[in-house]
Amino acid sequence: xxxxxxxxxxxxxxxxxxxxxxxxxxxxxxxxxxxxxxxxxxxxxxxxxxxxxxxxxxxxxxxxxxxxxxxxxxxxxxxxxxxxxxxxxxxxxxxxxxxxxxxxxxxxxxxxxxxxxxxxxxxxxxxxxxxxxxxxxxxxxxxxxxxxxxxxxxxxxxxxxxxxxxxxxxxxxxxxxxxxxxxxxxxxxxxxxxxxxxxxxxxxxxxxxxxxxx
Amino acid sequence: xxxxxxxxxxxxxxxxxxxxxxxxxxxxxxxxxxxxxxxxxxxxxxxxxxxxxxxxxxxxxxxxxxxxxxxxxxxxxxxxxxxxxxxxxxxxxxxxxxxxxxxxxxxxxxxxxxxxxxxxxxxxxxxxxxxxxxxxxxxxxxxxxxxxxxxxxxxxxxxxxxxxxxxxxxxxxxxxxxxxxxxxxxxxxxxxxxxxxxxxxxxxxxxxxxxxxxxxxxxxxxx
Amino acid sequence: xxxxxxxxxxxxxxxxxxxxxxxxxxxxxxxxxxxxxxxxxxxxxxxxxxxxxxxxxxxxxxxxxxxxxxxxxxxxxxxxxxxxxxxxxxxxxxxxxxxxxxxxxxxxxxxxxxxxxxxxxxxxxxxxxxxxxxxxxxxxxxxxxxxxxxxxxxxxxxxxxxxxxxxxxxxxxxxxxxxxxxxxxxxxxxxxxxxxxxxxxxxxxxxxxxxxxxxxxxxxxxxxxxxxxxxxxxxxxxxxxxxxxxxxxxxxxxxxxxxxxxxxxxxxxxxxxxxxxxxxxxxxxxxxxxxxxxxxxxxxxxxxxxxxxxx
Numbered sequence: 001x002x003x004x005x006x007x008x009x010x011x012x013x014x015x016x017x018x019x020x021x022x023x024x025x026x027x028x029x030x031x032x033x034x035x036x037x038x039x040x041x042x043x044x045x046x047x048x049x050x051x052x053x054x055x056x057x058x059x060x061x062x063x064x065x066x067x068x069x070x071x072x073x074x075x076x077x078x079x080x081x082x083x084x085x086x087x088x089x090x091x092x093x094x095x096x097x098x099x100x101x102x103x104x105x106x107x108x109x110x111x112x113x114x115x116x117x118x119x120x121x122x123x124x125x126x127x128x129x130x131x132x133x134x135x136x137x138x139x140x141x142x143x144x145x146x147x148x149x150x151x152x153x154x155x156x157x158x159x160x161x162x163x164x165x166x167x168x169x170x171x172x173x174x175x176x177x178x179x180x181x182x183x184x185x186x187x188x189x190x191x192x193x194x195x196x197x198x199x200x201x202x203x204x205x206x207x208x209x210x211x212x213x214x
Numbered sequence: 215x216x217x218x219x220x221x222x223x224x225x226x227x228x229x230x231x232x233x234x235x236x237x238x239x240x241x242x243x244x245x246x247x248x249x250x251x252x253x254x255x256x257x258x259x260x261x262x263x264x265x266x267x268x269x270x271x272x273x274x275x276x277x278x279x280x281x282x283x284x285x286x287x288x289x290x291x292x293x294x295x296x297x298x299x300x301x302x303x304x305x306x307x308x309x310x311x312x313x314x315x316x317x318x319x320x321x322x323x324x325x326x327x328x329x330x331x332x333x334x335x336x337x338x339x340x341x342x343x344x345x346x347x348x349x350x351x352x353x354x355x356x357x358x359x360x361x362x363x364x365x366x367x368x369x370x371x372x373x374x375x376x377x378x379x380x381x382x383x384x385x386x387x388x389x390x391x392x393x394x395x396x397x398x399x400x401x402x403x404x405x406x407x408x409x410x411x412x413x414x415x416x417x418x419x420x421x422x423x424x425x426x427x428x429x430x431x432x433x434x435x436x437x
Numbered sequence: 438x439x440x441x442x443x444x445x446x447x448x449x450x451x452x453x454x455x456x457x458x459x460x461x462x463x464x465x466x467x468x469x470x471x472x473x474x475x476x477x478x479x480x481x482x483x484x485x486x487x488x489x490x491x492x493x494x495x496x497x498x499x500x501x502x503x504x505x506x507x508x509x510x511x512x513x514x515x516x517x518x519x520x521x522x523x524x525x526x527x528x529x530x531x532x533x534x535x536x537x538x539x540x541x542x543x544x545x546x547x548x549x550x551x552x553x554x555x556x557x558x559x560x561x562x563x564x565x566x567x568x569x570x571x572x573x574x575x576x577x578x579x580x581x582x583x584x585x586x587x588x589x590x591x592x593x594x595x596x597x598x599x600x601x602x603x604x605x606x607x608x609x610x611x612x613x614x615x616x617x618x619x620x621x622x623x624x625x626x627x628x629x630x631x632x633x634x635x636x637x638x639x640x641x642x643x644x645x646x647x648x649x650x651x652x653x654x655x656x657x658x659x660x661x662x663x664x665x666x667x668x669x670x671x672x673x674x675x676x677x678x679x680x681x682x683x684x685x686x687x688x689x690x691x692x693x694x695x696x697x698x699x700x701x702x703x704x705x706x707x708x709x710x711x712x713x714x715x716x717x718x719x720x721x722x723x724x725x726x727x728x729x730x731x732x733x734x735x736x737x738x739x740x741x742x743x744x745x746x747x748x
Contacts, residue, residue, distance in 0.1 A: 053410075053414060054406075054410060056417075057371075057409065057410040057413045057414045057417070058371070058406040058409040058410050058413075059371040059372070059373075059374045059385075059406075059409055060371070061374035061375055061377070061385060062374055062385060062402065062405050062406050062409060063406070065385060065388075065389070065398075065402050066402045066403065066406060069389075069392060069398035069402055070398045070399040070402045070403060073215065073397075073398055073399050074215050074216075074399055109574075111570060111572050111574035112574060112576065114525075114527050114570065114574060115570060115574035115575070115576070115633075117525065117526060117527060117563070118525050118527075118566075118567060118568040118570075118637065119567075119587070119588035119592065119636070119637075119640060120560060120563045120564050120588065120592045120640070121588060121591055121592060122556070122560060122592075123556060125591050125592075129587065129591065130576055133578045134576075134577065134578055137578070148276075148277055151277075151279075152277070152278065152279040152280065153279075154279075155279035155280075155281040155282055156279075156281060156375065158281075159377075159378060166279075166281065166282065166285075169282075169285075173289065177293075178293060180289050180290045180293055181286070181290040181293055181294075184282055184285055184286045184289070184290055185286075185290075187282050188274070188278045188282055188283075188286070191277065191278040191279060191282065192274055192277055192278050195277035195278070196277070199277075209578075
């Protein structure tokens, strides 16, 4: 059974890489779109709303296929599987994340903005110094959940030929069918370990953000 | 790059498999709803011997990918003599995976009933069954309905994953059409459009229901 | 909540003239009259404020002199708080103008015409105004010291060391020098409100607004906050607008008391005039109900009259 682990761990590297890149893209998009939804400009609000609803309303796997099979035909360029995967995962979870950003910014009590106005902070300072630090703390648990969902979502990249842990599992399986349960048992355990670690990481940030606020 | 007449020509082929997707969705949802309840109750059990293992198993299922779970059901179980059809494996996989989410919804619903309600029921000498049926459930069920609606939509959007276990649903069909003519753009885009057309209005409906329930709750409180 | 307004009848006389009659001037009219004593620090002219179809303030005229302590009393929903929030730029007036230290607040001049103020203009004028809120609104993610220094550093561009020295001195004045490293969640309501007062004071505004600053406090914590405000008031330089349900406090501290009801200033005068010789029927019945409450509350440690209805 242990001989299965090295090739699977090798595939896990790709999985982790996709996860990491996608989280980064998703985080940037979540904030951009989250603030876009709160913008004063109708156009900005409209455009971000369309983005969010389209990517939340269709499937991740459909988006993945679209980026990998359709987009290259439309643009007439080759898009590597890795880029397509990061693009789809980032855009998809960025859309979900933007709802978290928006709702948490709105959830900061109005009195905080008012106190910041009374102290004559500029709109930018109010957001940066007063609203965001408090909203960030509220975002963390939801971001933690999304992070786990994203990690699970990366397993789909195997379907666009990226050689991640699932792909490696399928290759191993094709050489020895009797090992199928062991192979996928391992993969489940590996995912669980990573998910557990990510959860711990978010908890750490949550604790740090909660300083002084028993 | 986008050919309207070609796009229209493949729409009927795609529409034809929509029922497959819907059967998988509703079948999986039914399994999830039923299985979620015992999980929720077991997690609340007083005995650690029950609550602890169930909690860990549920956490394990929740934090590992549906795709791998489907592969286990479809490709690994035959090694033990259990052979499932793609649809059965799909419904079971979706159902088991999301039962752990629905269990959390149920738990949240039950725990949202204030402690005072249990105490008042005790004070009125209601039986355990009466307390559950007359006091707790009527309060904990309504707020969970929109959340469950949302999970139904989430599960609907997960069905393309079932293509990995050879279920011929929307995405598989689109890919087949695409590889035939090497025209992926229309086929895959149309699948996206179909998903959006079905999930977006349902999402709006759920949101309206949620607002309605909240308003009702508030008006009850005001009285 | 005890119903308030239903006992008040709409039969009283309109606004009573302010005690020190001043020549009314349009906002555009240049200041030519040298005989005019002191320029008011705040001047409301024809201020109306509606929320949807609900009118909260109805053509309010009000001048506040530099250093003057003005108390606003009146039933809940009578527009007192809105009057302060308009000055703090938390709400925009529906019509009318507000002048701060001789300068339009909600309007600015552009090419010889008055146009709605932009954020830059508001930012400049707002520096002369400070406010303390009913619910403190301390920043929960900053410790006490940072709560007080933050605006000095960000807005007044003060070096951090100087801001901290000033903040410490101010916190000492409100009796909280030992709590500087604590976070708001670790303080009592009275302590929080004292921090909020210190936070507003260090900005050295020309006028401070106190919006029911004791209404959210437990009765036994009211005294410590009122004492701090009294001390600040005794120094005299800063104008104050105090919205309060603490009648004894209003009487002690105010140079002038305004009674608002139904979006109008129904009566105003010295504390003696308002509390000893209320002229309007509405004020009389308002005070009577408070005295009744006071008899009920006589045993409480705060020992001051407290409003039944809290906005």
